[in-house]
Amino acid sequence: MLENYSPYQQKVIKNYYANIDKVSLQRLSELVTELYLAEGKKKDKLWQTAATTMKKLEVPQSRIDHITSKADVTLLAGLVKELMGK
Numbered sequence: 001m002l003e004n005y006s007p008y009q010q011k012v013i014k015n016y017y018a019n020i021d022k023v024s025l026q027r028l029s030e031l032v033t034e035l036y037l038a039e040g041k042k043k044d045k046l047w048q049t050a051a052t053t054m055k056k057l058e059v060p061q062s063r064i065d066h067i068t069s070k071a072d073v074t075l076l077a078g079l080v081k082e083l084m085g086k
Contacts, residue, residue, distance in 0.1 A: 024056045029080045035073045047071060057083065 002010045016023070031050045038046050047068055054064045059079065067075045 021057060024053050025080070025083055028053045028057065028076075028083075032073060032077045032080055035076065043071075050076060054079070059083075 002013065005013065028050065031046055031053065035043060035046050035050070051064050051068050054067070055061075063079070067079065
């Protein structure tokens with residue numbers, strides 16, 4: 001698949017996937033901020049995005065379900081803090 005890209009592009013793609021966990025964690029922390037400020041349907045969509053991002057970070061499904069069912073941003077912020085501490 002990578003043979004269709006220049007060596008520079010291949011390096012960028014490989015680096016992205018090598019750091020996907022850091023990228024996902026950064027995105028999850030940004031979602032915490034967005035969720036604090038969001039209202040209505042946008043907030044629901046952000047919670048869906050947060051659940052998807054937590055799956056990428058390999059958070060146990062039971063914990064994802066607990067955080068999303070409560071829809072408590074402080075729980076999500078605690079998870080982000082915990083994951084950053086690892």
